[in-house]
Amino acid sequence: MNRKDAPEIQIIDKIHTGFPERNGRIFRIDSEEAVFKLEIIYPNAGYGIYKNKFHALYGMDLLLSGTADQSASEISESLDQLGSFVFKNCDYYNASITIYGLSEHLENTLKIVHNSIEKCIYVDNELTVYKNRKISELNINLNKTNFQANRAINDLIFGDNHPYSQKSDEKLIQSIQNSELLEFKKNALTEPYFIYTGPKETTIENTIASFGFDIRGEMPIVIEEKAPVIACSRKLIPVGGSTQNSIRFGKILPSRQDPDYFSLSLMNLVLGGFFGSRLMKNIREEKGLTYGIHSSITPFKKFSLFKISSECNNELSETVKNEIEKEIIQLQTDLISDEELTIARNYMLGSLLRNFDGAFNISERLKAYLELETEQGYYERYFLAINQITPEQIRACANNYLDIKTLNYCVAGEV
Amino acid sequence: MINYNISKLENGLTLIHHEDNNTNLCVSNLLYNVGARDENPDKTGFAHLFEHLMFGGSVNISSFDTPLQKASGENNAFTSNDITNYYITLPSQNIETALWLESDRMLRLDFSEKSLNVQKGVVIEEFKQRYLNQPYGDAWLKLRPLAYEVHPYQWATIGKEISHIENASLEDVIAFFERYYNPSNAILCLAGNIDFKTAKELTQKWFGDIPSGPVNKNKYPQEPVPSKRKEKTIEAKVPQNGLYMAFQMVERTHPLYFGFDLLSDILSGTESSRFMNILVKEKAIFTHVHAYISGEIDKGLFIIDGKLKDGIDFKDAENAVMEILIDISLNGISKTELTKVKNKVITSNLFSKTSVLNKAMALCYAHLLGDIELVNTEIEALKSISEEEIKQICKDYLTTENRSVLKYISKQ
Numbered sequence: 001m002n003r004k005d006a007p008e009i010q011i012i013d014k015i016h017t018g019f020p021e022r023n024g025r026i027f028r029i030d031s032e033e034a035v036f037k038l039e040i041i042y043p044n045a046g047y048g049i050y051k052n053k054f055h056a057l058y059g060m061d062l063l064l065s066g067t068a069d070q071s072a073s074e075i076s077e078s079l080d081q082l083g084s085f086v087f088k089n090c091d092y093y094n095a096s097i098t099i100y101g102l103s104e105h106l107e108n109t110l111k112i113v114h115n116s117i118e119k120c121i122y123v124d125n126e127l128t129v130y131k132n133r134k135i136s137e138l139n140i141n142l143n144k145t146n147f148q149a150n151r152a153i154n155d156l157i158f159g160d161n162h163p164y165s166q167k168s169d170e171k172l173i174q175s176i177q178n179s180e181l182l183e184f185k186k187n188a189l190t191e192p193y194f195i196y197t198g199p200k201e202t203t204i205e206n207t208i209a210s211f212g213f214d215i216r217g218e219m220p221i222v223i224e225e226k227a228p229v230i231a232c233s234r235k236l237i238p239v240g241g242s243t244q245n246s247i248r249f250g251k252i253l254p255s256r257q258d259p260d261y262f263s264l265s266l267m268n269l270v271l272g273g274f275f276g277s278r279l280m281k282n283i284r285e286e287k288g289l290t291y292g293i294h295s296s297i298t299p300f301k302k303f304s305l306f307k308i309s310s311e312c313n314n315e316l317s318e319t320v321k322n323e324i325e326k327e328i329i330q331l332q333t334d335l336i337s338d339e340e341l342t343i344a345r346n347y348m349l350g351s352l353l354r355n356f357d358g359a360f361n362i363s364e365r366l367k368a369y370l371e372l373e374t375e376q377g378y379y380e381r382y383f384l385a386i387n388q389i390t391p392e393q394i395r396a397c398a399n400n401y402l403d404i405k406t407l408n409y410c411v412a413g414e415v
Numbered sequence: 416m417i418n419y420n421i422s423k424l425e426n427g428l429t430l431i432h433h434e435d436n437n438t439n440l441c442v443s444n445l446l447y448n449v450g451a452r453d454e455n456p457d458k459t460g461f462a463h464l465f466e467h468l469m470f471g472g473s474v475n476i477s478s479f480d481t482p483l484q485k486a487s488g489e490n491n492a493f494t495s496n497d498i499t500n501y502y503i504t505l506p507s508q509n510i511e512t513a514l515w516l517e518s519d520r521m522l523r524l525d526f527s528e529k530s531l532n533v534q535k536g537v538v539i540e541e542f543k544q545r546y547l548n549q550p551y552g553d554a555w556l557k558l559r560p561l562a563y564e565v566h567p568y569q570w571a572t573i574g575k576e577i578s579h580i581e582n583a584s585l586e587d588v589i590a591f592f593e594r595y596y597n598p599s600n601a602i603l604c605l606a607g608n609i610d611f612k613t614a615k616e617l618t619q620k621w622f623g624d625i626p627s628g629p630v631n632k633n634k635y636p637q638e639p640v641p642s643k644r645k646e647k648t649i650e651a652k653v654p655q656n657g658l659y660m661a662f663q664m665v666e667r668t669h670p671l672y673f674g675f676d677l678l679s680d681i682l683s684g685t686e687s688s689r690f691m692n693i694l695v696k697e698k699a700i701f702t703h704v705h706a707y708i709s710g711e712i713d714k715g716l717f718i719i720d721g722k723l724k725d726g727i728d729f730k731d732a733e734n735a736v737m738e739i740l741i742d743i744s745l746n747g748i749s750k751t752e753l754t755k756v757k758n759k760v761i762t763s764n765l766f767s768k769t770s771v772l773n774k775a776m777a778l779c780y781a782h783l784l785g786d787i788e789l790v791n792t793e794i795e796a797l798k799s800i801s802e803e804e805i806k807q808i809c810k811d812y813l814t815t816e817n818r819s820v821l822k823y824i825s826k827q
Contacts, residue, residue, distance in 0.1 A: 357440055358770075
């Protein structure tokens with residue numbers, strides 16, 4: 001045994017998503033454990049789709065805040081007695097209720113959740129307490145450079161009126177009326193579909209149908225969205241007394257349907273998408289200027305969002321900015337080595353494998369897959385593409401999409 | 416129920432094995448019995464800084480991360496007041512890469528001034544990001560030295576101050592490695608799609624020839640039970656007045672430990688909790704308020720942390736919290752109230768066991784606590800906590816004398 005020689009490795013040669021067939025409006029993933037997860041998903045109720053972002057966000061958060069005959073505390077009490085957890089999410093396209101619990105309590109839990117949502121009246125006092133907490137959280141966040149920088153980069157990329165950049169303030173929070181939340185509930189929380197993960201014995205279809213949901217229908221029709229207008233500018237936001245600066249770069253990139261998308265994903269990984277990326281190696285592991293620096297591509301239906309972010313030493317944040325630009329230019333100029341490409345590719349294959357490992361991971365992926373109306377065979381094509389992308393394609397992507405003149409930039413902190 | 420096998424190499428390395436064939440992955444979790452409580456009071460933050468250096472290359476392998484990424488793996492680590500824990504997840508067919516890398520850095524690190532200086536910079540930025548660059552971020556830095564006068568839990572794992580990190584030397588690094596990083600002071604768990612025979616053979620192959628070393632038998636000065644209420648007030652650029660109350664609790668293996676955990680759930684966390692109903696909604700004293708435990712091996716802290724509504728006096732806020740605790744100490748709680756928080760923990764516990772990595776971490780930690788079977792019996796211990804014990808905790812532990820109070824006064 002020579003410790004200098006790496007053991008042989010086997011490359012991942014196939015990916016199995018484990019996605020189930022659709023049965024009406026129910027997807028079910030079998031698991032071995034005696035616990036379940038049920039997602040009730042309302043398409044078109046997302047904050048990016050519903051006509052008012054804040055009505056959607058608050059309307060979801062307060063769904064279990066009480067009915068005419070039951071207080072928020074009583075509803076919570078009855079769910080707690082069953083050991084069940086209920087989370088309310090409002091994402092960009094969809095809103096959803098996620099229920100976790102012991103399989104034996106599935107039916108009773110669903111009964112409480114269904115009844116509480118149907119009869120929710122957005123009790124005044126609950127709304128007031130919630131607003132106070134939201135204002136408090138906002139005021140805390142406004143003192144954080146990362147929050148300020150996230151707000152600013154979204155402004156620059158999306159302009160003022162896009163849901164991604166619409167901001168709350170104390171006045172807006174105070175102005176929200178329970179009639180507006182009721183309207184959201186009535187109009188947006190319709191036609192749900194379901195993802196169930198749990199023991200195969202359960203007759204989940206009958207249980208869901210018994211609450212009057214239409215489970216036999218086709219998948220609901222979703223609203224079309226427009227891609228945002230592309231802009232580019234730079235901004236500095238002073239945050240007094242800060243000990244770090246928060247740096248952000250960002251721009252809109254093509255959607256997942258674009259032939260370049262897979263190459264862009266791999267390019268992003270090489271640039272800043274994992275611990276072994278160029279930004280991490282240079283700015284953290286060579287220079288020690290930050291605890292973390294990352295780039296990411298977030299897919300939407302008609303476009304995707306590219307970002308670079310770092311919280312860094314505020315005296316040297318100009319250096320960090322220059323180094324980021326240098327790394328981008330390097331990707332545009334030199335071909336990446338086969339070795340670096342192999343490392344990034346194998347790491348990406350590992351991420352894919354982890355994403356689909358076990359019933360609960362599969363259900364997470366399925367939710368995102370359905371939300372973005374992903375085309376069939378997407379992951380199979382993704383897997384093939386990762387194995388075929390060349391250094392030339394990565395360099396071409398850096399040139400075609402990451403021209404520094406087209407990147408929005410902002411920094412919050414001591415500026 | 417988590418099944419496991421356990422064996423020990425001649426050099427003292429403990430191997431725990433857990434087989435789970437529902438996954439294509441394998442986990443290597445390596446726990447070293449050293450944490451921030453083992454640090455010199457003048458050189459705090461060192462165990463954590465050292466954890467960063469463990470990624471800077473070892474005697475035979477120049478980079479830790481790169482070969483692992485090439486083998487489609489992922490890894491990270493954390494340091495607490497008690498332990499340092501390194502974990503790797505990768506496709507099971509490549510498990511040997513993980514063992515090759517972990518064993519080489521246990522054999523000997525490639526100590527270098529450059530790596531030390533870079534990681535000092537990284538850790539200082541981490542210090543700022545987590546503790547300084549956000550409102551109330553330094554609460555633990557202030558609360559620990561108030562609550563602990565003699566026990567090394569008086570500093571956070573990041574360290575007391577940035578200068579301690581700046582002053583760390585390469586001699587300190589080598590001495591720390593030689594003192595704590597050896598097979599006798601470590602617990603390895605291989606979990607996932609791997610059988611016991613393979614796990615044993617591969618562990619023997621890669622770790623078997625590493626020389627044994629000293630086991631950590633440090634004795635820590637035990638914190639006496641406080642005899643009077645302590646208080647500290649700071650003015651800070653925070654948007655709201657903040658109140659932190661810390662009570663000394665029991666050791667991790669004490670029969671009442673889970674009672675404190677359950678009590679924190681009775682007080683806060685859901686809409687039906689006492690704090691939410693009384694302090695946030697009925698009396699409108701706090702905008703939000705939470706109770707939780709710090710969870711260390713020696714006596715930890717039971718914490719209450721709230722943000723006061725404008726115009727509310729600190730004294731009234733503290734009294735309102737105490738009224739609830741005194742009420743429980745006098746009148747107790749109902750069986751229903753206790754059952755509901757137990758049921759939630761039972762569900763969470765089952766969900767945490769759907770992850771191979773969680774299981775591997777729990778096995779190593781239970782073994783460190785002195786009985787690996789705790790990984791299966793702790794949930795029974797939690798279920799057996801009685802209403803009377805919750806009452807007793809409030810009466811005996813959540814008292815005025817046993818309380819350290821930190822106040823943030825908002826100065827915008």
